[in-house]
Amino acid sequence: MTSTELLYKDPMAAAAQAASEIASRTGVASHDVALVMGSGWVTACDALGTPAYECDAHEFTGFEAPAVEGHSGKVRSYVIEHEGKSIRALVFLGRTHLYEGKGMEPVVHGVRTAVKAGCKVVVLTNACGGINAGYKVGEPVLIRDHISMTAQSPLSGATFVDLTDLYSKRIRQIVKSEDSSLQEGVYVHWRGPTYETPAEILMMRTMGADLVGMSTVPEAIAAHAMGAEVLGISLVSNAAAGMTGEKLNHEEVIAAGKAAASRMGELLKNTIPKLV
Ligand code: 8IG
Numbered sequence: 001m002t003s004t005e006l007l008y009k010d011p012m013a014a015a016a017q018a019a020s021e022i023a024s025r026t027g028v029a030s031h032d033v034a035l036v037m038g039s040g041w042v043t044a045c046d047a048l049g050t051p052a053y054e055c056d057a058h059e060f061t062g063f064e065a066p067a068v069e070g071h072s073g074k075v076r077s078y079v080i081e082h083e084g085k086s087i088r089a090l091v092f093l094g095r096t097h098l099y100e101g102k103g104m105e106p107v108v109h110g111v112r113t114a115v116k117a118g119c120k121v122v123v124l125t126n127a128c129g130g131i132n133a134g135y136k137v138g139e140p141v142l143i144r145d146h147i148s149m150t151a152q153s154p155l156s157g158a159t160f161v162d163l164t165d166l167y168s169k170r171i172r173q174i175v176k177s178e179d180s181s182l183q184e185g186v187y188v189h190w191r192g193p194t195y196e197t198p199a200e201i202l203m204m205r206t207m208g209a210d211l212v213g214m215s216t217v218p219e220a221i222a223a224h225a226m227g228a229e230v231l232g233i234s235l236v237s238n239a240a241a242g243m244t245g246e247k248l249n250h251e252e253v254i255a256a257g258k259a260a261a262s263r264m265g266e267l268l269k270n271t272i273p274k275l276v
């Protein structure tokens with residue numbers, strides 16, 4: 001059986017296999033915290049220092065080789081020293097999205113691997129559209145709760161997992177004590193790859209949504225179901241459709257990420273040791 005076949009046939013076995021490969025390749029028997037860096041967040045990693053180990057994600061079981069050469073996700077292992085504590089962070093640069101059409105398994109394989117590798121806390125970052133008019137472009141917002149508009153779950157079978165504290169209140173409080181200017185919001189998962197219409201954004205706003213994006217929710221559910229605590233941080237990269245009269249463009253998203261990278265990097269570096 002190929003590594004991709006194993007991913008679809010037995011996703012937990014594929015994650016356990018990838019985790020043991022990561023342990024032997026990095027020489028770190030158990031990692032403490034996982035970070036998934038979404039678009040715009042990759043440069044925030046610079047604040048974490050020099051990685052102790054880095055390779056292409058597809059070298060591990062269940063992670064697919066890139067469709068376009070040079071666009072592979074990377075896996076890094078960091079040692080973060082802070083106030084006498086030493087934390088091992090497993091960092092995924094880039095993620096698989098539901099809109100790629102490969103199903104749920106590749107979308108949640110990174111976080112499942114991370115939890116199998118020992119991570120008790122999973123930090124999910126993303127770039128998103130801002131629905132709440134109180135947010136500025138370039139502002140990081142903590143995810144307080146979500147609304148799934150994909151009607152898809154990474155779980156199947158009679159696994160009735162409670163999601164009332166999916167985005168850990170304990171962790172949100174620690175992060176806010178580090179930066180009291182951080183706001184919180186409700187994140188909508190939209191499959192994409194198209195952005196929303198203005199009418200869809202009005203619907204979401206009416207439902208109580210603040211942020212909208214195409215990731216994070218399946219990973220949060222998969223990590224939580226395995227017993228990890230989840231932190232979600234969204235970088236507001238554009239005003240959602242119909243909010244300003246402007247069209248959405250990908251360049252704006254990249255620019256917002258670059259502008260906010262150092263603030264977010266410092267935030268991650270200072271908070272991560274306090275989470276575990
Ligand atoms: I960056 O406005 C980014 N990702 N669904 N809508 C959705 N995803 C996004 C958006 C947005 N901006």
